[in-house]
Amino acid sequence: MTAGVDPTTRQRSWWGWGWSDQALPDDECVALAALVPGLPDRPLPTPAIGELAPPRVRPPASLADRISTTPPDRAAHTYGKAYRDVLRALHGDLTAAPDLVAFPRSESDVVDLLDWAGRHGVAVVPYGAGSSVVGGVEYRGDGHAAVLSLDLSAMDRVLEVDTVSRAARIQAGALGPMLEDQLRPYGYTLRHFPQSFEFSTLGGWLATRSGGHYATLYTHIDDLTESLRVVTPVGVSESWRLPGSGAGPSPDRLFLGSEGTLGVITEAWMRVQQRPRHKASTTVTFTDVTDAMDAVRAVSQAGLYPANCRLLDPGEAAFSGLAGGGQSVLLLGVESADRPVDGRLAELVDLARDHGGTARAHGGDQAADAWRSSFLRMPYLRDGLARMSAIVETFETACTWDRVHELYRAVYAEVGAAINEITGSPGVITCRITHVYPDGPAPYFTVIAAGRRGREVAMWDEIKAAAMEVLGRHRATVTHHHAVGRDHRPGYDRQRPEPFAVALRAAKAALDPYGVLNPGVLVGPS
Amino acid sequence: MTAGVDPTTRQRSWWGWGWSDQALPDDECVALAALVPGLPDRPLPTPAIGELAPPRVRPPASLADRISTTPPDRAAHTYGKAYRDVLRALHGDLTAAPDLVAFPRSESDVVDLLDWAGRHGVAVVPYGAGSSVVGGVEYRGDGHAAVLSLDLSAMDRVLEVDTVSRAARIQAGALGPMLEDQLRPYGYTLRHFPQSFEFSTLGGWLATRSGGHYATLYTHIDDLTESLRVVTPVGVSESWRLPGSGAGPSPDRLFLGSEGTLGVITEAWMRVQQRPRHKASTTVTFTDVTDAMDAVRAVSQAGLYPANCRLLDPGEAAFSGLAGGGQSVLLLGVESADRPVDGRLAELVDLARDHGGTARAHGGDQAADAWRSSFLRMPYLRDGLARMSAIVETFETACTWDRVHELYRAVYAEVGAAINEITGSPGVITCRITHVYPDGPAPYFTVIAAGRRGREVAMWDEIKAAAMEVLGRHRATVTHHHAVGRDHRPGYDRQRPEPFAVALRAAKAALDPYGVLNPGVLVGPS
Structure with missing residues (x-):
């Protein structure tokens, strides 16, 4: 029963992001920790998979070759990849490990697995590649006979x-x-x-x-x-x-x-x-983040539809190395499969200039590449910092333009205060705008702070609760594109119109009469 | 109790489309009928509102000034404005008239009306302006104590x-x-x-x-x-x-x-x-409708997003007077609030030319205006022809590009055969494409045929059933933008995934526990 992990191929990390071979070595973790005052001087060791409780059910014989009970498969399917998931894995907490991990090869396998699970009261947690950062793939209930993680990765054509x-x-x-x-x-x-x-x-x-x-x-x-x-x-x-x-x-x-x-x-x-054949990009800097946001608003309402319109606030720009001195940076990019895009880029730059921006003469592509590469490297750095007990996590939202300045200030003030109170030091908050619409932006916040070893998850959970409270009070969505899972339930339950909740619960009860599908996500006790 | 009809303002037609003063006089109806061989020589008279059965319930005293029981209000809220609705009104069939017509002035009125209706088992048919062409505002059940048409027109701010x-x-x-x-x-x-x-x-x-x-x-x-x-x-x-x-x-x-x-x-x-400040439009003609559709596909996949991309097939082009001799006409238009659009229009025309189109040098705006004005006049002409017992109705759909040529041919062949069989003469089918997407178009068909006086609705219902069958067999949607109502239920029930139907029924039962909201639409017995 080794349907999942194939030792001849490059290994995914079971506890952290991405490829095992990309994880930061101990000395790099220590070096990185210099960025965050007050951290321990040694990283948490990369964890071994300890003893797991034996599976509480036997897989059905007809499906046995689709199902794994190996500790590596069960450990790798215990959590998603949120900060709190990584920390719990680092601390060796695998109590939530699924009993079984199924790797269906066809839709009829999925049908059979759901049938079996329904008959036996086994919770089914659908699993793609486990990148959830909201507790979307982690069973937390106690009302089921066992838990099956349903990994779709063999259906990849x-x-x-x-x-x-x-x-x-x-x-x-x-x-x-x-x-x-x-x-x-x-x-x-x-x-x-x-x-x-x-x-x-x-x-x-x-x-x-x-x-x-x-x-x-x-x-x-x-x-x-x-x-x-x-x-x-x-x-x-x-x-x-x-x-x-x-x-x-x-x-x-x-x-x-x-x-x-x-x-x-x-x-x-x-x-x-x-595939796009024409691409052009550039950066525009702003000395005032409020001007920068107004420029982004103008761009989003001009019907020009840039492929990239990513605003880095002063902290985010400094961290990414694209600007210092309190400047904000707007990355603008245009793409087309059919026709040259330079004219459209020039229009975008003009708009940004009209709102107080300074266009950089060169380096748009390099800036975009640099941003993209640090963006993709970020989760590995997060894991390195997590091993040093730093708190490194993000939360993202969307709101209408009329609310964004106030929301931005409130997050800095109130989440900042919460970080200070909870961790004892101010930490760092940065913000970028990842998506823009004519009626509003999607701000994405990053928090970095010193955690206390063994208390990292609890501390983050308190900070996150404060963040959700601020978002909710400003009627900004609890998530723009990270989903609800189990972690966002408090904010989601507040935001979701109650009659829609009534409809969703009824639909769920009708489609999932045995209540086995991803219990605690979206509806039901979380 | 005259909350609805105000005799001092311009009158809406209770039985046909739009303003009463725009309805065709008898002699124009007769003249128009020359287009359709085999029609009677006199129009059906414009109907008087006859006796209506007395309302089966008394409106609650607290809501009495929001509720009308006058025959004009009840008659005007009996049907939508489909061909079959107009014909039934012309023939004086008002058996489906609602008992009461409510004109809430606030949301709390709506709450009170729904509460009252739920308590008394009174069906509630929400009503905007009654333009449904799918039986969406017409009660057809028999399991309710009475029927309340809920007209929102007083909430118009x-x-x-x-x-x-x-x-x-x-x-x-x-x-x-x-x-x-x-x-x-x-x-x-x-x-x-x-x-x-x-x-x-x-x-x-x-x-x-x-x-x-x-x-x-x-x-x-x-x-x-x-x-x-x-x-x-x-x-x-x-x-x-x-x-x-x-x-x-x-x-x-x-x-x-x-x-x-x-x-x-x-x-x-x-x-x-x-509001758009820049507009440009033109027309392109094609000798082959297949080429024309391929040109439209190229336009829809080029990322140019025209405001107008309306293809008239040879019949449609001839009827609208924009081309003859078997030519198809493509109306192209571009709009922007911000910047000139001529370049984009030129790109569109180039694309259409690459697919065998011939651009007209002038007259794009006039053609678009001519089209638009005949488009808005059409429902009045439809009513004029309906009074002559012509069958004049449309059906619209959408499908992926890989299916459209075959669907187009099948509609002409099979619905054409059905018209011939049902009415005894070939009638006319025309087609335009109203909306385009990268993955498919929305074809919109018009049917004109000679009906037999007194049998018009039954004949159309048979033609419509044949059309729905063809659409369903080609997996083209039963409606692109006319909704389901009651008339499209056979096609909708076939098209809608059964588990979604299960979810929708459950949601409906939970939100509408007394089963009073627009019974027969989307779910339940139609």
Whole structure:
């Protein structure tokens, strides 16, 4: 029973982000810790997988070759990759490990696994590549006979490409690079690049309403979806492939964002695009972050749809090495598969200049590349700092433009105060704007502070609660693209209209009559 | 009790489209009938409102001044404005008239009316301006104590405008022109112009997922919606104003398209835009309709997002007077609030030329205006022909590009055969493409044939059934932007994934425990 981990291939870290071989060595962790005053002088050791309680159920014989009970597979499927997940793994806490990890190879395997789980009261936690940062893949209940982690990674094929309609039928378990590799021969791309791209799957993106890398226009996975196949305990749901339809509430929009609570997405027809051939980018600096945000607002309302419109506030700009001295940096980028984009970039720069920005003459591409590479490296650095008991985590949101200045100030003031109170030192907050809409931006905050060894998770949970309170009070969403999972339930329960909660609970009860699908996520006791 | 009809203002037709004073006089009906061989020589008389059965319930005293029981109000709220509705009214069939017509002036009126209806088992049919062409506002059940038509037209205000975020809070009963009038002083427009614009409301657009006039990008009402307030029998649902959010399945997307079955939309924050200042348009002709569709596909996949990309097939082009001799006509238009658009129009024309089109040197604006004016006049002509017992109706759909040629041929062949068989003469089918997406178009078919007096509705119902069968077999949606109502149930029930139906029924049962909200629409016996 070793269906999951193959020792001949490059190893994923079971406790931290990404590839094991990319994890920071101890000396780099120590060096990095110099950035955060007050940390211990030695890293937490990289953890060994200790004893796990024996599985509480036997896998059914008919599915045995799809199911693993090995400690490495069970450990690797215990948590997602939030800061608090990494810390708990570092401290050797694997009490929440699933009893079984299933690796279905086909939709009928998924059907059989759900049938079996329903009959035996076994909780099913759908699992793509485990990049959840909201407790989305971690069982926390106690009302089930056992827990099955349902890992879709063996279902990773692009099954069909329609070159007339520019769409592709893709299995839910395909990781980002894997599906792009399969689309490349056609000249296509899904063009959906979340930060987790290497270690997240199409199914995960769909189930969590993932936001892509691009700032405007069709960047959300929702908008790239043509149709879905979803295995529910009461049957398989398949929506028709339709470019648009006004026939009732959208079936796909109910499953998008359902986070494994209503069914298991097994495949989807996705709208793909020709690969961009024309790209241009630049940076604009601002001495006043308020001006910078107003410039971003102007850009977002001008109908120019930049591919990149990422504003780094002074702290974020300093950390990324793109500017100092209290300057904010706006990264602007334009892309097209069809036509030159320089004129559009020039219009964007003009707009930003009108709002007090200073365009840099050169280096737009290098700045974008530098940003992107530090962006992709960030989770490994996070893990290195986590081993030094630093608190390193993010929270992201969206609000309307009329609220953003006040929200920004409130987060700095109130979350800053909470950090000080909880950790005893001020820590650091930085902010970037990742997505922009005509009616509002999506600010993304990073928190870095000194934790106390053994208290890291508790301290972060308190800071996070303070952050959720500030967001909620300003009616900013508890998450723009990180999903709800279990960690965001307090904010989500406050934000979600109660009649919609009534409808969602009823839909859940009807589709999942045995209550086995990802219990505690979105609805029910968390 | 005359809350509804005010005799001092211009009169809406109770039996047909729009303004009474725009209805065709008898001699024009007769002249028009020359277009359709085989019609009677005299029009059906414009109907008088005959005796109506007395209301089966007394309105509650506390709501009496919000409720009308006058025959004109009850007659005007009996049907929508489908061909079959007009014909039944012309033939004096008002057996489905609601017992009461309510005109709430505030959300609390709506709450009180739903409470009262729930307690007394009175069916509630939410009513905007009654432009449904799918039986969406017509009660057909027999399990309720009485029927209340809930007319939102007194709630027609733009309540608030946020000029920073470019959004407006608008009451659901506002007709198109009324809300545009209120936005104009701000330089804003909702820029949502369905054909029914003059005689449909924001709430109706939201409840039916209306498609606007524009061919690409943000044209559906869904995408213009920032947040919704909905009165359900179990409480008021209000989503937060958010430009984007990944917090669970979208609450708004459940209510969008719910067609009054889950609640009554009372107001919404809508994303508004600056009024366009730059416009350019032109026409391109094609000798081969297949080439024309391929040109439209190329345009839709080029990332140019034309405001107008309306393809008229040879029949449609001939009827509208824009081309003859078997030519198809593509109307292309580009708009922007910010910058000149001529370059973009030139790119579009180049693309169309590459696919065999011939650009006309002049007259784009005139052609667009001519099209638009005949488009808005069409429903009045339809009513004139209906009085001559002609069958004049449309059906619209959407499908992926890989299916469109085959679907187009199948509709002409099979629906054409059905018309011949049912009416005894071939009739006419024409087609236009109204909306385009990278992965497919939305074809819109018109049928004109000679009906037999007294049998018009039955004949159309048979033709429509044949059309729905063809659409379903080709997995083309039963409706792109006309909603489901009661008339589209056979096609909708076939198309909707069964697990989604299970979820929707459960949500409905939870939100509408007394089963009073628009019974027979979307779910339940139709």
